[in-house]
Amino acid sequence: MPSYCQDSESEKLFQQATKFPKTQPNPHIRGNQETQNIMLMVILALLPALVFSGYLFGFSVYFNYLLAMITGISVEFLWFKWIKRPYQWDYSAMLTALLLGMNLPPSAPWYFPVIGTAFAIIVIKEFFGGLGYNFINPALGGRAFLVALFYQQMFAISWPDPPFSKLPSQPFDPAIDTLSGATPLAIMRAGETLSSHDLNTAFFGFVGGRAGETSAFLLLLGGAFLIYKKIISPRIPLIILGTIGLGAFVLGPEGWFTGSWQNIIGHIISGGAILGAFFMATDYASTPSTKFGENLFALGVGILVIIFRFFGLTNEGVSYGILIMNCFTPAIDRFLRLRVLGEGKQSPFNLKINV
Amino acid sequence: MKKKVTGGFSLSPPLKALKQKLEIQQSQVAIFEPNMVFIPLSQHIGAPAQPIVQPGDYVKQGQVIGESDAFVSAKVHASVSGKVLDITEWPNQNNETTQTIVIENDFTYDNDFLSTPFHWEETANDVIKQKIQQAGIAGKGGATFPTHVKFAIDETKKIDTLVLNGAECEPFLSSDALLMEQKAEQIIEGARIARKLLHDPVIIIGIEDDKPLAIAAMKKATAPYSFIQIEVLPTVYPTGGEKQLVEVLLDREVPLGKLTADIGVILMNVATSFAITEAVCWNKPLINRYTTVTGDVQHPQVIQSPIGTLAGELIDFAGGFQGAPSKVILGGPMMGRTVTTLRVPTTKGSNGVLVFNEDNDWLFTENPCIRCNKCVEACPMRLMPLSIDQYFRAGDYDKCDELLAEACISCGACTFVCPARRNLAATITDAKNKVIALKKEAMQHA
Numbered sequence: 105m106p107s108y109c110q111d112s113e114s115e116k117l118f119q120q121a122t123k124f125p126k127t128q129p130n131p132h133i134r135g136n137q138e139t140q141n142i143m144l145m146v147i148l149a150l151l152p153a154l155v156f157s158g159y160l161f162g163f164s165v166y167f168n169y170l171l172a173m174i175t176g177i178s179v180e181f182l183w184f185k186w187i188k189r190p191y192q193w194d195y196s197a198m199l200t201a202l203l204l205g206m207n208l209p210p211s212a213p214w215y216f217p218v219i220g221t222a223f224a225i226i227v228i229k230e231f232f233g234g235l236g237y238n239f240i241n242p243a244l245g246g247r248a249f250l251v252a253l254f255y256q257q258m259f260a261i262s263w264p265d266p267p268f269s270k271l272p273s274q275p276f277d278p279a280i281d282t283l284s285g286a287t288p289l290a291i292m293r294a295g296e297t298l299s300s301h302d303l304n305t306a307f308f309g310f311v312g313g314r315a316g317e318t319s320a321f322l323l324l325l326g327g328a329f330l331i332y333k334k335i336i337s338p339r340i341p342l343i344i345l346g347t348i349g350l351g352a353f354v355l356g357p358e359g360w361f362t363g364s365w366q367n368i369i370g371h372i373i374s375g376g377a378i379l380g381a382f383f384m385a386t387d388y389a390s391t392p393s394t395k396f397g398e399n400l401f402a403l404g405v406g407i408l409v410i411i412f413r414f415f416g417l418t419n420e421g422v423s424y425g426i427l428i429m430n431c432f433t434p435a436i437d438r439f440l441r442l443r444v445l446g447e448g449k450q451s452p453f454n455l456k457i458n459v
Numbered sequence: 460m461k462k463k464v465t466g467g468f469s470l471s472p473p474l475k476a477l478k479q480k481l482e483i484q485q486s487q488v489a490i491f492e493p494n495m496v497f498i499p500l501s502q503h504i505g506a507p508a509q510p511i512v513q514p515g516d517y518v519k520q521g522q523v524i525g526e527s528d529a530f531v532s533a534k535v536h537a538s539v540s541g542k543v544l545d546i547t548e549w550p551n552q553n554n555e556t557t558q559t560i561v562i563e564n565d566f567t568y569d570n571d572f573l574s575t576p577f578h579w580e581e582t583a584n585d586v587i588k589q590k591i592q593q594a595g596i597a598g599k600g601g602a603t604f605p606t607h608v609k610f611a612i613d614e615t616k617k618i619d620t621l622v623l624n625g626a627e628c629e630p631f632l633s634s635d636a637l638l639m640e641q642k643a644e645q646i647i648e649g650a651r652i653a654r655k656l657l658h659d660p661v662i663i664i665g666i667e668d669d670k671p672l673a674i675a676a677m678k679k680a681t682a683p684y685s686f687i688q689i690e691v692l693p694t695v696y697p698t699g700g701e702k703q704l705v706e707v708l709l710d711r712e713v714p715l716g717k718l719t720a721d722i723g724v725i726l727m728n729v730a731t732s733f734a735i736t737e738a739v740c741w742n743k744p745l746i747n748r749y750t751t752v753t754g755d756v757q758h759p760q761v762i763q764s765p766i767g768t769l770a771g772e773l774i775d776f777a778g779g780f781q782g783a784p785s786k787v788i789l790g791g792p793m794m795g796r797t798v799t800t801l802r803v804p805t806t807k808g809s810n811g812v813l814v815f816n817e818d819n820d821w822l823f824t825e826n827p828c829i830r831c832n833k834c835v836e837a838c839p840m841r842l843m844p845l846s847i848d849q850y851f852r853a854g855d856y857d858k859c860d861e862l863l864a865e866a867c868i869s870c871g872a873c874t875f876v877c878p879a880r881r882n883l884a885a886t887i888t889d890a891k892n893k894v895i896a897l898k899k900e901a902m903q904h905a
Contacts, residue, residue, distance in 0.1 A: 106545060106561075108495075108544050108561070109494075109495055109561075111802070112769060112801060113771075113775050114771040114772075114784070117784055118787060118801050119800070121785055121817075123783070123785060123817050124785045124786060126787075126797055126798070127554065127797045127798075127799060128786060128822075130793060130794050130796065130871045131792060131874055131875050131884065132788055132795065133875065134821070135875050135878075136472075136473055136474075138878050139829055139878050142829075192826065192827075235829060236829040236879075388831040388832070389829060391830075393835055393845065394835060394843075395836070398832075437846075441862070444840055444863045444866050445465060445706065445712055445713075445866070446714045446715045446840075446866070447714075447863065447866070454841060
């Protein structure tokens with residue numbers, strides 16, 4: 105410091121400050137969304153449907169969720185120990201475990217959630233690089249693995265008998281399923297129209313199905329919460345559900361374009377469509393990076409669901425629809441990117457095709 | 460027509476509350492007169508000036524003390540009258556040192572400014588341009604591009620629109636807002652002078668809707684002029700970016716690697732416009748500026764001070780720190796730079812001094828990217844920050860170039876919205892610099 109001047113009081117105080125580094129890159133303020141609270145919000149949004157599933161199918165469902173969570177967290181913890189990286193607590197394993205649990209039949213034995221979650225976390229997520237690098241939805245990957253192992257039990261339909269009790273499940277048999285075990289999808293598959301009573305029970309969830317997928321109402325509540333919190337955008341779920349609805353109209357029982365409104369709604373609200381559209385097809389890592397890509401992805405899921413439901417072996421199709429479109433995600437991202445502001449001429453949707 | 464910005468973000472509720480807390484309610488700008496000023500000879504893009512005074516010389520306020528032969532350079536003036544104490548290497552805002560002239564203020568403000576305004580309406584453009592160059596005006600929006608260069612370059616191009624930037628989109632800063640409230644007429648006059656130099660383009664003034672007083676004052680001042688139009692913009696960061704403002708106001712895109720002048724548009728900050736009036740009408744060079752001193756200081760306020768006032772003295776003037784200081788930023792919270800010493804003087808481009816204390820300064824650890832695409836939605840240039848970040852960290856500079864990392868304007872919107880707290884803006888700025896350096900190297904070998 106030259107002799108002709110003295111430091112200001114503020115400078116003297118500032119030089120004593122050592123708690124944080126003085127130089128930091130811009131920006132110096134941040135938004136309030138964090139990975140952890142995003143995951144937590146999604147779990148919160150699932151909570152009503154989770155609680156309701158136990159009420160419908162009995163306490164054993166809660167036991168499966170719990171087992172899935174314990175497995176998910178412990179295998180992830182062990183994995184981080186093994187690869188010698190500090191464990192990061194971000195609730196994502198918990199979320200995967202819960203989603204997997206919701207996709208199991210209520211009659212699933214204890215080893216289903218354990219095997220499914222372990223596969224989802226280790227093989228689908230960690231083998232590919234951990235959080236953010238899974239190329240398909242881990243919960244659905246785990247479920248697909250279980251379907252391959254235990255096809256019959258995975259497709260068994262349990263019937264609700266609230267509160268908190270469980271009827272024995274019927275083994276899966278397409279013939280029986282369409283005759284007596286009349287889920288809304290099975291009724292429609294048989295070419296019949298849903299009654300408003302059927303629609304009502306399906307909407308509120310008093311129907312047979314996978315543990316967490318039955319109540320469209322509670323899942324929509326959770327979905328609306330996520331949209332309100334800006335964690336997911338309504339585009340993906342709306343496009344998927346819209347496409348399914350349109351498909352149900354086009355492929356009506358009496359020929360082209362004869363779907364009744366009951367069946368359109370029936371297809372939208374049953375068979376895991378709501379759970380898949382709001383909670384699984386919106387998984388960040390396994391969906392495209394651009395809005396247009398996301399829309400394309402959602403359209404693909406909707407079309408696949410319709411194909412599987414109308415022409416496939418089972419009446420379902422949401423989870424495989426999403427899984428298959430997950431596989432298209434890297435390609436969509438490889439070929440489509442946004443046109444940078446000022447780059448070349450205007451293009452439709454501001455897109456650029458990378459070849 | 461509702462104006463829409465590509466990308467960007469509005470503040471989250473806690474930050475909105477903070478902004479409200481820091482909102483500066485003042486009808487008069489506070490004036491601070493330091494005992495000494497430290498005037499850096501390099502304050503902007505272009506060649507640094509050479510000193511043309513000696514220690515011991517007496518200088519008048521507004522006297523030229525540094526200049527350069529290079530055209531892309533601006534003159535440097537004494538901001539107070541008094542004795543030149545020293546010419547020395549002094550800290551600057553890039554945490555380096557610059558040759559700096561130290562002047563002791565004698566508080567007489569002896570100067571040669573005009574006492575009656577100069578009539579520019581009938582004056583030849585060359586004379587006006589000469590005056591602007593003489594006054595050393597550099598853009599006051601942040602890039603500090605010498606203003607006379609802007610007018611000279613654009614002689615060859617047909618300019619149809621002059622955009623006056625009053626967006627001041629950096630949260631917490633209100634220097635431009637206060638200037639618009641108080642000096643609306645002078646700002647408009649500056650714009651009219653610029654209009655004359657550019658052969659009568661239309662003038663559009665963009666102001667964000669969180670500055671109702673400034674909008675009212677500017678509307679009043681523009682009422683007599685049919686060729687001036689005021690557009691109220693949504694308060695979305697970074698609407699005040701050059702390319703963003705052109706997009707929002709005119710629905711035109713500035714081609715990559717080109718200037719706004721190439722599409723017939725000149726942009727000017729409202730503070731630059733004010734400086735033009737001062738220079739042309741009163742022969743007063745750019746020697747004072749409004750600086751917002753805010754954050755964790757006792758009395759956040761907008762302070763008018765001569766250029767060369769030390770940041771520490773401005774903070775002292777604002778009542779000192781509130782709490783234990785942690786970091787001090789020159790500029791706004793989004794694009795401002797942290798300094799390691801408060802000996803850094805203000806320059807022509809200093810619009811704010813922002814203080815964070817230990818309680819409000821957070822350090823974030825980076826987490827893995829969850830590919831939520833929030834950065835893609837926030838990027839005002841429509842880049843893919845998540846991909847550029849990933850490729851840069853993997854050392855794939857070709858991919859960074861393919862994704863046009865060079866177009867990044869370093870606005871920080873991606874880092875702001877990132878839930879994984881990744882320093883996206885920092886890595887993408889690095890990627891951009893790397894790509895530029897590699898291209899330069901390739902050119903030399905070619």
